[in-house]
Amino acid sequence: MGEVRKLQKKLRQIENLEIKFSLTPEERFKISRKAELRSRLAELQLQLSGPQQTLGILGDEKKEKMKRQVEDAPEALPSPHPPASKILKGGKVSKAQAAPAPTARRQDGGGGAETAGQLERTESVCVSDPCRDAAEAQRQEEDKFTQLRSAWEKARFRLRRLEGHNDIVTCVVAINSMVVSGSRDTTVKVWHVPTATEHKNLGGHSGGVTCLSAPPPEFCKRLAWSLSLSDKERFILSGSADCCVKIWALDIGQCVKSIYTFNAVTALCFVPEGDGYIVTGSDGGKVQAWSWHTFQNCQSINAHQEAVTSLQSQGPLVFSGSAEGGVSVWENRCSERDPLRLLHHWSGQVTGCGGGGPDGRLALSPRGERLFVAHGRAWLKILEWRSGMMSRLTNHSSLSGVTDCAHQTGGLLIGSCYDLANGESSLNLFSMPGCRYMASLTWPQAPRILCLATWTTGSGDHRWVTGGRDLIVWEQLPSSGKQRGDVTVWRNSCLESSSLESEGDTEDGEDTDDPDEDEDEDDQGGDERRRRRRSDAEDSGGAGSSWMRCALQ
Structure with a gap:
């Protein structure tokens, strides 16, 4: 091996x-x-x-470990994104325990034995009811999953390539019937999905575009009113290696505001709390907050040792992930100065995502108290961000698999999968909250998928867009139609038998990279390159850092 x-x-x-x-x-x-x-x-x-x-994640000697399942009770979430107040309070919902009411005994002497027998039978039924209810609930849950899996096995998608970028697409966002994409070619493009045509070409960055974020409509209306624009105007935020965050008005196709951050921007998100905040991450590990009202800097924090590769918001919470494998959880206190307060920080040693060096990448997807982490390996990591407990979900049948992004839509978890050995790419679908594998989607000569955005139509059909070497729109076709789909749906038997595994059970199968280990042991120039890499890592934070050169999210 x-x-x-x-x-x-x-x-x-x-x-x-x-x-x-x-x-x-x-x-x-x-x-x-x-x-x-x-x-x-x-x-x-x-x-x-x-x-x-075997070609799986673990050898035969570890099959018993693969069979062990971590108890994973479904989260009591009313929606994919629970109210922030419940997340911050961390309170547990009390379960009402209803005891069966005692049965009154008959006082007549002749029916004592019969009454006692009836009482015993009644109590027996009452005691067994919870068991039957649990079994029935489990059976209904299993039937629901079987139906959902069967529906995805029959799903059909039409793929349409959006031509226009001349370099790698690093980020995508979906807004109504439009798709917005950012590329290493320095442009932001707006696409009209129904016709698969380019609607706007937003040029203005002098460096590769690394990240995008779309403020909610109510915050767009506030900005549009202040700029004397239509209240239907939508805005998009773009971050770039040129150290700028630009705010674009999509209808008029113009940049209405540019924020200079003094660092190459590698991640950003919009926090829809209070007056609204823009949170940016830099290639040097800095996290900054900017007021949506004044566009002034509210806070600058040296949060991570390496580049911030992902920022995600959930209510008043902000999650940041970095190239060295660390993850931080912040609370937005909606103040004019220093709005972000650190709640938790978990290092790369805890998350198990360390060792990638300055070229490492983390992509985050939060759900309640869980944080799904894609970190360029064959697994999706799952961090219980309050306790620091880690588990992982198999996303590829071989150690040569790479997971670049994870995305949630409704009750669906989507993980991208790329095989380093043969160059094949696919999307794996898991049901939530149990993370049970359902199906995989691929097509001939599918490129590596580096970013993903999803939305649904009024009829409930899925629309996805994936970016990387190609920018592709996925349109789900009606099940009753005769049109043939472009996507192959298949079941990976290695993923069917997988389940959530604790890190302690499987950490010995992890394929970690030592950033100081030379790629070719017989290369005489290895020592010099190792010294140069260490020097580059120490000097990271400027325009020459390796993260800025990769410009991925």
């Missing part, structure tokens, strides 16, 4: 090199070896696929 892991590591590094802004001759040479390395990895995996070792 040693050579397999080395090949997987080299292929992962090559994939990251391919999405950098610029390449050295040495890096181009490494990329040229990708086909050779893939061929060798496929050969080794074939040799290991005998009875003593």
